[in-house]
Amino acid sequence: SGRGLETLRYGPMKPVGLENPRTGELPHAVVQLRKENRQGTLYNMVGFQTKLTQGEQQRIFRQLPGLGKAAFARFGSIHRNTFICAPELLLPTLQTRKNPQLLVAGQLSGVEGYVESTAMGLLAGINAARLQQKRKPLRPPPQTALGALITHLTESDPRHFQPSNVNFGLFPAWEQKVAKLLRGQIRAERSREAMREWVAGNRI
């Protein structure tokens, strides 16, 4: 990896909370196998998007303890999202600029991840229902995670737009210096407060 040999074990392979209770030993890195079928005969390896050739994947993955005799049903690849250029095409209500009766939900809107896609589905659903009831469609407050994703979708530079997971970098900048340790708590309080007001004020 261009970011250093240790990069991968600080991502999905980070062994957080996986200390062996008998020996107290913390593994160097772990591979999470996610069950794919009810019979438990198919598992996928979490976080293994890769450009390695299938032969190399087989050779390397077979070296992992327990996978020596694994049969590979599918190999890793790089997944690419299908998404629109939201900053150019979308309003902060998830309506399209050209046709306000058309709303975009989910990953297609330009977010990444399960929760983020669901969140954009929720907002598109709320606004579709409001349009149907002849009520004004809404933009969620930017201090909330929902609103921060909308900021990303609608205020990014359209020339370099890429989908994003939700992260603190998408929230409004601090107006003054705040100690790092307090930031999460303050953000959560502000966000909850803004969300309560938004929901109550708009009868959502």
Ligand SMILES: Cc1cc2nc3c(=O)[nH]c(=O)nc-3n(C[C@H](O)[C@H](O)[C@H](O)COP(=O)(O)OP(=O)(O)OC[C@H]3O[C@@H](n4cnc5c(N)ncnc54)[C@H](O)[C@@H]3O)c2cc1C
């Ligand atoms: C390999 C892989 C691993 C991932 N791992 C994670 C992860 O660990 N954590 C995480 O948060 N996110 C992960 N993601 C991303 C996450 O899966 C997506 O962001 C999320 O599923 C998008 O949800 P969605 O409902 O917007 O779209 P989708 O889940 O793609 O749903 C769209 C649906 O629309 C259907 N459809 C398409 N065209 C039509 C049509 N013309 N008519 C009717 N139906 C249609 C499709 O069949 C599909 O069911 C992963 C993605 C991939 C590909």
